[in-house]
Amino acid sequence: MKIAVVGGGVVGMSATVALLDAGHDVTCYEPGPIMGERSVGSTRIFRFAHVEPELVRLAGEARRGFDRWSELAGRPMVLPVECVITGSDLVERASAMAEVGADFEVVRAGSGRLRLPVREEPAVALVDVGGGVVDVDAVRAFLTERGGRAVVHEPVYRLDVTAGGAVAVTAPGGRTEFDALLLAAGAATAHLAAQVGIHVPPLLAHHLRCTFPVADGEWQAWIDLPRDRPGTYQHLAGPGRWAVGSAVEAAEVAWERGRDAAEAASRTALLEYARTHLAVDPTIVDEIYCTTVPNLDDGVHVRRNGPVVANYGVNLMKFAPVLGRDLAAAVST
Ligand SMILES: Cc1cc2nc3c(=O)[nH]c(=O)nc-3n(C[C@H](O)[C@H](O)[C@H](O)COP(=O)(O)OP(=O)(O)OC[C@H]3O[C@@H](n4cnc5c(N)ncnc54)[C@H](O)[C@@H]3O)c2cc1C
Known part of the structure; x- marks a missing residue:
């Protein structure tokens, strides 16, 4: 055709x-x-952890697809560092993963199972054992x-x-x-x-991801969805580089705000978040801007x-x- x-x-x-x-x-x-x-930039999170079992299954097929591509390309496309989920819908994700047979553990702070550059470990977390970071350059x-x-x-x-x-x-x-x-x-x-x-x-909204220097390490990727403040996603974006997105109220990044104001609000929120919660150098060394679809x-x-x-x-x-x-x-x- x-x-x-x-x-x-x-x-x-x-x-x-x-x-x-x-x-x-x-x-x-x-x-x-x-x-x-x-699709710009060099990294994204790969995860099995979804709320719907159908998406966990789809992630399994995608993972096998990435493995096939890696074989053909002669270089790995998913860095297998695991993905940590914390916050509001942890139970739903765990149950969807259990239904499909995806490998996960539920762990507590101080268990020695978490590798996150944080000031204080989350009280309880789901470790998506097959999760990691997609090498977008590859x-x-x-x-x-x-x-x-x-x-x-x-x-x-x-x-x-x-x-x-x-x-x-x-x-x-x-x-x-x-x-x-x-x-x-x-x-x-x-x-x-x-x-x-x-x-x-x-409908479109603005979105900014900022990267901060972090100590070298095999940090897990992390999606944090607390009930009392906007959520974040975070992961290694290269050696010694920690990328963080979101942490900002929806109204601040609404389309009508304009790109400049939305970027400025996101930068402020991400810097404040990094200073308060993360064990990173709170200096922005890289940024990625894109549009996204709100409420999807x-x-x-x-x-x-x-x-x-x-x-x-x-x-x-x-x-x-x-x-x-x-x-x-x-x-x-
Ligand atoms: C900062 C950031 C973090 C993200 N984090 C994650 C993550 O952790 N995990 C994850 O899975 N996903 C993540 N995503 C989302 C993921 O990257 C996107 O969903 C995906 O890249 C979208 O790909 P696409 O091909 O649909 O869109 P795009 O990559 O936007 O491709 C659409 C293309 O259409 C072209 N185009 C536009 N107008 C026309 C036209 N008139 N004619 C022809 N072509 C046109 C554009 O130039 C563009 O290249 C993230 C995205 C961003 C930006």
Whole structure:
């Protein structure tokens, strides 16, 4: 089939590679660098720990997919440091993991089982034994090597479903018809999807992740969701580098606040959090900005209308290999 993929983030590139491997004629439209928007940066958390058993199962398939990619690339793609979960929905996550048979332990402060750069250990924690950190640089290099030849560096302006059931893509290079199309354009997915009658939540919010110097160590990744203050996610982002995101009230990063104000509020909140709670040097040495979809829970969303399949969701990096496989199958049938 002749198939278009709109967006060269981790989702679009994973699907492009799966479609090329299946022998399809693929064009992936990406105006910027490959994996340069929401997939930017060098690390993300990988975890089995989800509230829904179905997502724990999906993480298991994704983990096997990362192992396969690692073998093909000759370098590991998930650093197996474990992932610690603390806070409000620990019991739900533990029960979903138990249902699927994913390996976890529930531990207490002082047990010697936690490796977190904190001033005070959390009272109780779930250790997701198979969790860790995705090496996004390795993923980007692998997907670029295997799928880069299909990428056209142009933005898509317009999508139309034709009377004959094909889909027409209008880009600076002209109008081209395809048998099917996968829409994985991140922040631009909602307005492109609307052109072909697919509803994707259009609301956006600002998000900033800051990195602080930390003592060398095999620190676990950590997701902390306390009831009395905004949650955080944290992990090693390279040797001696501790990345922390969130810790900020939703109103401070609402779209209407504007990027500059949202970034300033996030910086202030993260610095205060690092000073108060973490055993790190409270100096910001790196930042990643991106847009996110507010009020969207963990999970993968897929919508179809005729020849067009659209994907959206949050925290999609950890599912990349399985998303690529399943979206490629969905758009080519
Ligand atoms: C700071 C941060 C921390 C995160 N932490 C985690 C984590 O710990 N674990 C996890 O699993 N996930 C995490 N995520 C989320 C994860 O990285 C994203 O869900 C994932 O990268 C999204 O990939 P994507 O391909 O859907 O979107 P993107 O990477 O945004 O790709 C969409 C692409 O579409 C392109 N595009 C836009 N408009 C057009 C157009 N008109 N025509 C053609 N192309 C277009 C863009 O240039 C972009 O490259 C985090 C994200 C960030 C930014």
